[in-house]
Amino acid sequence: MxxxxxxxxxxxxxxxxxxxxxxxxxxxxxxxxxxxxxxxxxxxRATGIHPAAGPIPDDITVLGRAGFQQNVVAVKRQGDSWPERFSAAIADARAKYDAGTHEMFQTSDNGWVIQYLIPRLKSAGRRQFFSSLTEYAA
CATH class of the missing domain: 1.10.10 (Arc Repressor Mutant, subunit A)
Structure with a gap:
Protein backbone atom coordinates (compact mmCIF):
# COMPACT_ATOMS: atom_id res chain seq x y z
CA MET A 1 0.00 0.00 0.00
CA ARG A 45 -17.00 -6.87 -2.43
CA ALA A 46 -18.13 -10.47 -2.46
CA THR A 47 -20.63 -11.22 -5.18
CA GLY A 48 -23.57 -13.58 -5.21
CA ILE A 49 -25.34 -15.13 -2.29
CA HIS A 50 -23.60 -15.16 1.07
CA PRO A 51 -24.24 -18.49 2.74
CA ALA A 52 -25.91 -18.43 6.13
CA ALA A 53 -23.93 -20.14 8.87
CA GLY A 54 -25.41 -23.00 10.84
CA PRO A 55 -28.92 -24.39 11.02
CA ILE A 56 -32.07 -22.31 11.42
CA PRO A 57 -32.12 -21.34 15.11
CA ASP A 58 -34.92 -22.63 17.34
CA ASP A 59 -35.69 -19.02 18.31
CA ILE A 60 -35.89 -17.31 14.92
CA THR A 61 -36.39 -13.88 16.49
CA VAL A 62 -32.63 -13.69 17.16
CA LEU A 63 -32.13 -13.16 13.42
CA GLY A 64 -34.52 -10.18 13.32
CA ARG A 65 -33.45 -6.56 13.32
CA ALA A 66 -33.44 -4.66 16.59
CA GLY A 67 -36.90 -3.31 17.35
CA PHE A 68 -38.59 -5.81 15.04
CA GLN A 69 -37.56 -9.12 16.58
CA GLN A 70 -41.01 -9.77 18.05
CA ASN A 71 -42.47 -9.46 14.52
CA VAL A 72 -40.40 -12.21 12.86
CA VAL A 73 -42.66 -14.93 11.40
CA ALA A 74 -40.27 -16.93 9.21
CA VAL A 75 -36.65 -17.22 8.10
CA LYS A 76 -34.90 -18.95 5.23
CA ARG A 77 -31.50 -19.10 3.62
CA GLN A 78 -31.01 -16.74 0.67
CA GLY A 79 -31.82 -18.51 -2.57
CA ASP A 80 -33.89 -21.26 -0.89
CA SER A 81 -37.64 -21.63 -0.73
CA TRP A 82 -39.45 -21.12 2.57
CA PRO A 83 -39.06 -24.15 4.83
CA GLU A 84 -42.20 -26.24 5.29
CA ARG A 85 -42.22 -25.58 9.04
CA PHE A 86 -43.13 -21.92 8.34
CA SER A 87 -45.98 -22.64 5.89
CA ALA A 88 -48.76 -22.06 8.42
CA ALA A 89 -47.16 -18.86 9.77
CA ILE A 90 -46.66 -17.48 6.26
CA ALA A 91 -50.23 -18.38 5.21
CA ASP A 92 -51.56 -16.64 8.34
CA ALA A 93 -49.37 -13.58 7.64
CA ARG A 94 -50.63 -13.41 4.04
CA ALA A 95 -54.24 -13.59 5.21
CA LYS A 96 -53.66 -10.79 7.73
CA TYR A 97 -51.94 -8.69 5.07
CA ASP A 98 -54.87 -9.17 2.68
CA ALA A 99 -57.29 -8.33 5.50
CA GLY A 100 -55.50 -4.97 5.78
CA THR A 101 -54.69 -5.39 9.46
CA HIS A 102 -50.96 -6.04 9.08
CA GLU A 103 -47.97 -5.14 6.91
CA MET A 104 -45.36 -7.62 5.71
CA PHE A 105 -41.75 -6.99 4.79
CA GLN A 106 -38.47 -8.86 4.42
CA THR A 107 -34.87 -8.10 5.21
CA SER A 108 -31.75 -10.05 4.38
CA ASP A 109 -28.75 -10.29 6.63
CA ASN A 110 -25.75 -12.63 6.76
CA GLY A 111 -27.25 -15.06 4.27
CA TRP A 112 -30.69 -15.16 5.89
CA VAL A 113 -33.99 -13.77 4.59
CA ILE A 114 -36.24 -12.73 7.46
CA GLN A 115 -40.02 -12.29 7.01
CA TYR A 116 -41.79 -9.85 9.34
CA LEU A 117 -45.46 -9.20 10.09
CA ILE A 118 -46.33 -5.92 11.79
CA PRO A 119 -49.83 -4.95 12.98
CA ARG A 120 -51.15 -1.71 11.50
CA LEU A 121 -52.28 1.01 13.88
CA LYS A 122 -55.27 1.63 11.62
CA SER A 123 -56.70 -0.98 9.28
CA ALA A 124 -56.09 -0.37 5.58
CA GLY A 125 -59.22 -2.18 4.54
CA ARG A 126 -59.39 -5.41 2.59
CA ARG A 127 -56.67 -5.88 -0.04
CA GLN A 128 -56.37 -8.39 -2.83
CA PHE A 129 -52.77 -9.36 -3.19
CA PHE A 130 -52.01 -12.88 -2.01
CA SER A 131 -55.68 -13.90 -2.26
CA SER A 132 -55.66 -12.92 -5.95
CA LEU A 133 -52.72 -15.20 -6.73
CA THR A 134 -53.97 -18.67 -7.60
CA GLU A 135 -51.00 -20.42 -6.00
CA TYR A 136 -51.75 -18.77 -2.62
CA ALA A 137 -55.55 -18.62 -2.69
CA ALA A 138 -57.18 -20.83 -0.10
Whole structure:
Protein backbone atom coordinates (compact mmCIF):
# COMPACT_ATOMS: atom_id res chain seq x y z
CA MET A 1 0.00 0.00 0.00
CA UNK A 2 1.40 3.39 -0.98
CA UNK A 3 1.72 6.39 1.33
CA UNK A 4 -0.96 8.16 -0.70
CA UNK A 5 -3.36 5.25 -0.24
CA UNK A 6 -2.69 5.20 3.49
CA UNK A 7 -3.31 8.97 3.73
CA UNK A 8 -6.54 8.67 1.73
CA UNK A 9 -7.79 5.79 3.90
CA UNK A 10 -6.95 7.67 7.11
CA UNK A 11 -8.68 10.81 5.86
CA UNK A 12 -11.75 8.83 4.77
CA UNK A 13 -12.01 7.38 8.28
CA UNK A 14 -11.54 10.81 9.86
CA UNK A 15 -14.26 12.40 7.69
CA UNK A 16 -16.64 9.41 7.83
CA UNK A 17 -16.21 8.74 4.12
CA UNK A 18 -16.82 12.30 2.88
CA UNK A 19 -15.07 12.30 -0.52
CA UNK A 20 -15.39 16.04 -0.98
CA UNK A 21 -13.60 16.82 2.30
CA UNK A 22 -10.89 14.26 1.57
CA UNK A 23 -10.28 15.64 -1.92
CA UNK A 24 -9.97 19.20 -0.57
CA UNK A 25 -7.78 18.20 2.39
CA UNK A 26 -5.34 16.15 0.32
CA UNK A 27 -5.53 18.15 -2.90
CA UNK A 28 -6.65 15.21 -5.03
CA UNK A 29 -9.24 15.19 -7.79
CA UNK A 30 -12.70 14.40 -6.39
CA UNK A 31 -13.70 12.21 -9.35
CA UNK A 32 -10.40 10.32 -9.30
CA UNK A 33 -10.98 9.64 -5.60
CA UNK A 34 -14.50 8.36 -6.29
CA UNK A 35 -13.18 6.15 -9.10
CA UNK A 36 -10.47 4.78 -6.80
CA UNK A 37 -13.03 3.90 -4.12
CA UNK A 38 -15.42 2.32 -6.63
CA UNK A 39 -12.57 0.16 -7.97
CA UNK A 40 -11.55 -0.87 -4.45
CA UNK A 41 -15.14 -1.64 -3.48
CA UNK A 42 -15.74 -3.74 -6.57
CA UNK A 43 -12.52 -5.69 -5.95
CA UNK A 44 -13.24 -6.42 -2.30
CA ARG A 45 -17.00 -6.87 -2.43
CA ALA A 46 -18.13 -10.47 -2.46
CA THR A 47 -20.63 -11.22 -5.18
CA GLY A 48 -23.57 -13.58 -5.21
CA ILE A 49 -25.34 -15.13 -2.29
CA HIS A 50 -23.60 -15.16 1.07
CA PRO A 51 -24.24 -18.49 2.74
CA ALA A 52 -25.91 -18.43 6.13
CA ALA A 53 -23.93 -20.14 8.87
CA GLY A 54 -25.41 -23.00 10.84
CA PRO A 55 -28.92 -24.39 11.02
CA ILE A 56 -32.07 -22.31 11.42
CA PRO A 57 -32.12 -21.34 15.11
CA ASP A 58 -34.92 -22.63 17.34
CA ASP A 59 -35.69 -19.02 18.31
CA ILE A 60 -35.89 -17.31 14.92
CA THR A 61 -36.39 -13.88 16.49
CA VAL A 62 -32.63 -13.69 17.16
CA LEU A 63 -32.13 -13.16 13.42
CA GLY A 64 -34.52 -10.18 13.32
CA ARG A 65 -33.45 -6.56 13.32
CA ALA A 66 -33.44 -4.66 16.59
CA GLY A 67 -36.90 -3.31 17.35
CA PHE A 68 -38.59 -5.81 15.04
CA GLN A 69 -37.56 -9.12 16.58
CA GLN A 70 -41.01 -9.77 18.05
CA ASN A 71 -42.47 -9.46 14.52
CA VAL A 72 -40.40 -12.21 12.86
CA VAL A 73 -42.66 -14.93 11.40
CA ALA A 74 -40.27 -16.93 9.21
CA VAL A 75 -36.65 -17.22 8.10
CA LYS A 76 -34.90 -18.95 5.23
CA ARG A 77 -31.50 -19.10 3.62
CA GLN A 78 -31.01 -16.74 0.67
CA GLY A 79 -31.82 -18.51 -2.57
CA ASP A 80 -33.89 -21.26 -0.89
CA SER A 81 -37.64 -21.63 -0.73
CA TRP A 82 -39.45 -21.12 2.57
CA PRO A 83 -39.06 -24.15 4.83
CA GLU A 84 -42.20 -26.24 5.29
CA ARG A 85 -42.22 -25.58 9.04
CA PHE A 86 -43.13 -21.92 8.34
CA SER A 87 -45.98 -22.64 5.89
CA ALA A 88 -48.76 -22.06 8.42
CA ALA A 89 -47.16 -18.86 9.77
CA ILE A 90 -46.66 -17.48 6.26
CA ALA A 91 -50.23 -18.38 5.21
CA ASP A 92 -51.56 -16.64 8.34
CA ALA A 93 -49.37 -13.58 7.64
CA ARG A 94 -50.63 -13.41 4.04
CA ALA A 95 -54.24 -13.59 5.21
CA LYS A 96 -53.66 -10.79 7.73
CA TYR A 97 -51.94 -8.69 5.07
CA ASP A 98 -54.87 -9.17 2.68
CA ALA A 99 -57.29 -8.33 5.50
CA GLY A 100 -55.50 -4.97 5.78
CA THR A 101 -54.69 -5.39 9.46
CA HIS A 102 -50.96 -6.04 9.08
CA GLU A 103 -47.97 -5.14 6.91
CA MET A 104 -45.36 -7.62 5.71
CA PHE A 105 -41.75 -6.99 4.79
CA GLN A 106 -38.47 -8.86 4.42
CA THR A 107 -34.87 -8.10 5.21
CA SER A 108 -31.75 -10.05 4.38
CA ASP A 109 -28.75 -10.29 6.63
CA ASN A 110 -25.75 -12.63 6.76
CA GLY A 111 -27.25 -15.06 4.27
CA TRP A 112 -30.69 -15.16 5.89
CA VAL A 113 -33.99 -13.77 4.59
CA ILE A 114 -36.24 -12.73 7.46
CA GLN A 115 -40.02 -12.29 7.01
CA TYR A 116 -41.79 -9.85 9.34
CA LEU A 117 -45.46 -9.20 10.09
CA ILE A 118 -46.33 -5.92 11.79
CA PRO A 119 -49.83 -4.95 12.98
CA ARG A 120 -51.15 -1.71 11.50
CA LEU A 121 -52.28 1.01 13.88
CA LYS A 122 -55.27 1.63 11.62
CA SER A 123 -56.70 -0.98 9.28
CA ALA A 124 -56.09 -0.37 5.58
CA GLY A 125 -59.22 -2.18 4.54
CA ARG A 126 -59.39 -5.41 2.59
CA ARG A 127 -56.67 -5.88 -0.04
CA GLN A 128 -56.37 -8.39 -2.83
CA PHE A 129 -52.77 -9.36 -3.19
CA PHE A 130 -52.01 -12.88 -2.01
CA SER A 131 -55.68 -13.90 -2.26
CA SER A 132 -55.66 -12.92 -5.95
CA LEU A 133 -52.72 -15.20 -6.73
CA THR A 134 -53.97 -18.67 -7.60
CA GLU A 135 -51.00 -20.42 -6.00
CA TYR A 136 -51.75 -18.77 -2.62
CA ALA A 137 -55.55 -18.62 -2.69
CA ALA A 138 -57.18 -20.83 -0.10
Missing amino acids: TKTSILIDEELKRTNGNFSKVARALGVDYFALKDRQNRLNSQT
